[in-house]
Amino acid sequence: MSVTTLTAGVMSREDLARLLAGPASEGQLTAPVRVAPEVVLFVPVRDPDAITLDYVNSTVPPKEYLFPRAEKILGWRGSGPQPELVLPPEPQPLVLFGVRPCDLRAITVLEPVFGGPYPDLYWRRRRELTTIVGLGCTEPGPYCFCVAWGISPVAAPEADLMLTPLEPPAAGGYLVAVQSAKGEELLRRSGVGLEAAGTEPGVLRERRAAELTARFRRLIDPTGVERAAERLFEHPYWRELARRCLGCGICTFLCPTCHCFNVIDRTAPDGSGGRYRCWDSCLFERFTLQASGHNPRPTRAERLRNRLLHKLSYHRTRYGLEGCTGCGRCVAACPVNIDIAEVVADLKGLMT
Amino acid sequence: MGTTEKIREIAAGLLRDGKVDVVIGYGPGTLPLRSTPLFARTVEEAERLIWDATCGNNLAVYLPGRKDRVGIVVKGCDSRAVVQLIHENQIAREQVFVIGVPCAGIIDRRQVEAAVEREIRAAREEGAELVVEGDGWSRRFNREEVLYGACRTCRHNNPVLYDALAGEPLPPRDGGPTLVEIWEKKPAGERRDFILSEMARCIRCYACRNACPMCYCTECFVDSSTPRWLGRATDAGENLFFQIGRVLHLAGRCVACGACSRACPMDIKLGLLLGKMNKDVLELFGHEAGLNPEEPPALNAFRPDDPETFLLGK
Ligand code: SF4
Ligand code: SF4
Ligand code: SF4
Numbered sequence: 001m002s003v004t005t006l007t008a009g010v011m012s013r014e015d016l017a018r019l020l021a022g023p024a025s026e027g028q029l030t031a032p033v034r035v036a037p038e039v040v041l042f043v044p045v046r047d048p049d050a051i052t053l054d055y056v057n058s059t060v061p062p063k064e065y066l067f068p069r070a071e072k073i074l075g076w077r078g079s080g081p082q083p084e085l086v087l088p089p090e091p092q093p094l095v096l097f098g099v100r101p102c103d104l105r106a107i108t109v110l111e112p113v114f115g116g117p118y119p120d121l122y123w124r125r126r127r128e129l130t131t132i133v134g135l136g137c138t139e140p141g142p143y144c145f146c147v148a149w150g151i152s153p154v155a156a157p158e159a160d161l162m163l164t165p166l167e168p169p170a171a172g173g174y175l176v177a178v179q180s181a182k183g184e185e186l187l188r189r190s191g192v193g194l195e196a197a198g199t200e201p202g203v204l205r206e207r208r209a210a211e212l213t214a215r216f217r218r219l220i221d222p223t224g225v226e227r228a229a230e231r232l233f234e235h236p237y238w239r240e241l242a243r244r245c246l247g248c249g250i251c252t253f254l255c256p257t258c259h260c261f262n263v264i265d266r267t268a269p270d271g272s273g274g275r276y277r278c279w280d281s282c283l284f285e286r287f288t289l290q291a292s293g294h295n296p297r298p299t300r301a302e303r304l305r306n307r308l309l310h311k312l313s314y315h316r317t318r319y320g321l322e323g324c325t326g327c328g329r330c331v332a333a334c335p336v337n338i339d340i341a342e343v344v345a346d347l348k349g350l351m352t
Numbered sequence: 353m354g355t356t357e358k359i360r361e362i363a364a365g366l367l368r369d370g371k372v373d374v375v376i377g378y379g380p381g382t383l384p385l386r387s388t389p390l391f392a393r394t395v396e397e398a399e400r401l402i403w404d405a406t407c408g409n410n411l412a413v414y415l416p417g418r419k420d421r422v423g424i425v426v427k428g429c430d431s432r433a434v435v436q437l438i439h440e441n442q443i444a445r446e447q448v449f450v451i452g453v454p455c456a457g458i459i460d461r462r463q464v465e466a467a468v469e470r471e472i473r474a475a476r477e478e479g480a481e482l483v484v485e486g487d488g489w490s491r492r493f494n495r496e497e498v499l500y501g502a503c504r505t506c507r508h509n510n511p512v513l514y515d516a517l518a519g520e521p522l523p524p525r526d527g528g529p530t531l532v533e534i535w536e537k538k539p540a541g542e543r544r545d546f547i548l549s550e551m552a553r554c555i556r557c558y559a560c561r562n563a564c565p566m567c568y569c570t571e572c573f574v575d576s577s578t579p580r581w582l583g584r585a586t587d588a589g590e591n592l593f594f595q596i597g598r599v600l601h602l603a604g605r606c607v608a609c610g611a612c613s614r615a616c617p618m619d620i621k622l623g624l625l626l627g628k629m630n631k632d633v634l635e636l637f638g639h640e641a642g643l644n645p646e647e648p649p650a651l652n653a654f655r656p657d658d659p660e661t662f663l664l665g666k
Contacts (some may be wrong), residue, residue, distance in 0.1 A: 021493070035553065036467075036553070036618075036619045037463070037466060038462045038463065038466045038619045039595065039618055039619045041553075047469065054469065055469070056469055056470075059617060059618065060555065060618075069555065070587075139470045139471070140470070140471045141469065141470065141471065142383070142465050142468075142470070142471055142472050146470070215471070215487055216471070217471055217473060217487070218471070243389075243391050243414075244389045244391075244614070246413065246559065246562040247561055247562055248557055248558050248559035248561075248562040248563065248615065249556075249557040249558055249559070250424060250559045250615075250617050251411065251555045252557075253555050253557045253617075254555075254557075254617060264580075264583055266583045267570045276583070278583075279555075281557070283576075284558075285575075286575055331382070331383075332465075333617040335409065335559055335563050335611075335614065335615035336382075336388055336389055336409060337381045337382060337387065337388035338388075339381075339382040339383070341382070342382045
């Protein structure tokens, strides 16, 4: 995906508050907030001062604003053969501020799933209504390895406005790239003017990307790992790896590119209720349990293999896109230290 | 001889003599401040076992339903889970060889990571300090201050059951007031609001359940679809219902190892709910789970004079 930059220029750190003031006062702003000492989440924000800028990445990816954890897709009132259908509330316009490049890439990764030949109405609608302000990184976090997937830690084409901090910590202001009409509109309404960058913006951004990329130490080379699906599908490696796996859903629920869901109905005693689309996880035993009682992925070995090969191979085979963005969340949160970067190295080792 | 060497020696001996089929212990993790469960089945694999202040997992979670003979490395809290699992017939005493490790507390890596917010390249203990290093920086933490909350007030740091001890018993911690004791004094409204705000964060990944050595039901009530007790709408009410169900199912069984809170990616203070329930069980029945291999669990034993205040509301 090539970056379409309509305009680019520099804004100061004070201008950031001005940029966000409008959407905040209209109740449309969602931004990272430290909600507990070790948890940063994207939450609706009315006061831009509540935003935390001092974070590596959010604990749960902002994906949930395009693909909510539980989304009501229809409701009904009354029971009997002809209940009255109730449409779910329409999603509202949203400004999503502070999305990191790995999570921006994840939108591209999910686009063919939800926006392909049979576009998903709910995703589409939210995509249209959401203006995304990307925020480049200033430090590799303890678990980050986005650069292994060729992602620039300071820029991404998916954002409507992309902010690249000019000097760490962002005191030096931001290089702002306007990348869509929605981005242009947000900037225009805020009244923030961009100043010309001393250096050509593209060059400036490349330079920041190179500086930061050089500081990553979690270096893996995933080239060719997708062949593991063919060559190592039956390898005892998976059983060995899965001995440790607890079969929880952390790695899937925190992944910006995981997108499996289940549809459940919730009915109140009076017969009214709603149908919800809820995140599901391929690590759960019941994910593939069939009504007959047969389970094609009977143990954690098959389930863990599925998740990892989906990230490292299937997504790429199907859509030509890497399924992992190196955000490191699954590595950070897996209680037993199953580490997808190590899995990449292991699989490549087994194939040489 | 350090604890790591001692564990390796015991494990290698067990495997060499064919006394066990596997030794479950800790191996080096992929990053600083991390370790990972290690299943050693050969003398060579036993050489990779380690012990340090990052060995937080409660490995007893891998015991229920096993058919093989197993050696297992346990801390004080973990040993209580082994005792409780034997009580509950999830594993036979003859099947397990318990390698006990006196524990000086486990480092809360998330607390350290949140404090530095940068790539960590190395971490090591130096006496009472934890030294963390990155690209051109280094930071020292008071080790005691970055331990898990449950470790700081741990009263059972020495294993209660073992076949071999890797290391000298440590003096018990004085403990001090636990989080529950502090928290119980707050007004009811404040406690309710806090619990609900914690629950609102839950994403129902079920890591708390799956990391818990005592949560071994083959069908968990949250997964049941006939009847469906619980939806997946993940609002605070449903999440609280899940946690209350889990806590009640653990009455008299929770060994207070903290595995659930440690696993939780959302830093939800599950220890408060479980700690409160453990305290009630202790006050009512004078029983703490997994402490005494001879004494049956509180809810397995009936005495005509068992307190019933919670039934009669008096
Ligand atoms: S987070 Fe770790 S333990 Fe949980 S399902 Fe994923 S790999 Fe298994
Ligand atoms: S697989 Fe792990 S590292 Fe890769 S995008 Fe998903 S959560 Fe991030
Ligand atoms: S581990 Fe935490 S987030 Fe996951 S289900 Fe348990 S309480 Fe909820």
